Amino acid sequence: MKNISRSTNLTIKIAILAAMGLLLTYFEFPILPAFPFLKVDLGDIPALIGAFAFGPLVGIAIEAIKNILAALLKSTTGGIGELGNFLIVGAFVGSAGFFYIKNKTRKTALISLLVSIIVMVVAGLLANYFILIPLYSKFMPINVPYYLVYAVIPFNLIKGSIISLVTMLIYKRVSVLIHAESLNNKPIRNKEKSA
Secondary structure, eight states, rough: OOOOOOHHHHHHHHHHHHHHHOOOOOOOSOTTTTTTTEEEEEETTHHHHHHHHHHHHHHHHHHHHHHHHHHHTSSSSSSSHHHEEEEEHHHHHHHHHHHHHHOOOOHHHHHHHHHHHHHHHHHHHIIIIIIIHHTTTTTTTOOHHHIIIIIIIIHHHHHHHHHHHHHHHHHHHHHHHOOOOOOOOOOOOOOOOOO
């Protein structure tokens, strides 16, 4: 494995991050007692790391692959939950990567994550109102305004904050591995300053 191309190297990293994301989805916990079916897992952190390291499209691709695999291997909602996760967290990851990639500093990372949490809440409201609630309402009655205000908004605020906090705590440490030029861990020279 002496000379693997950059595109092959990136493809391998995307696959590894997506697989890590899938594994982390198995460790989930409810955060809102009134809505125990809404669970947080750390499976979106690898996509956010990928977005920070390689840009928003890579982060969204990792999120898509992870959700396709989760829909095939572990879904209890017929793929509706995974669709929602992709739409909502994809917006979060994409916007975070978009802002961060322009100026890779700790300050930019913090600002991009704060903005992206707001994007996640808005995406959650839109995705639920127009797509997810109509799909779920075929199986159970939903009080739409109540659900949007007391479930969707707080859930996405909390989930976005958890994903952001954990990523900020670990990104600097894992970025050395992420930016390795090959599996032999030759570092790529990048302009990343500190996040």
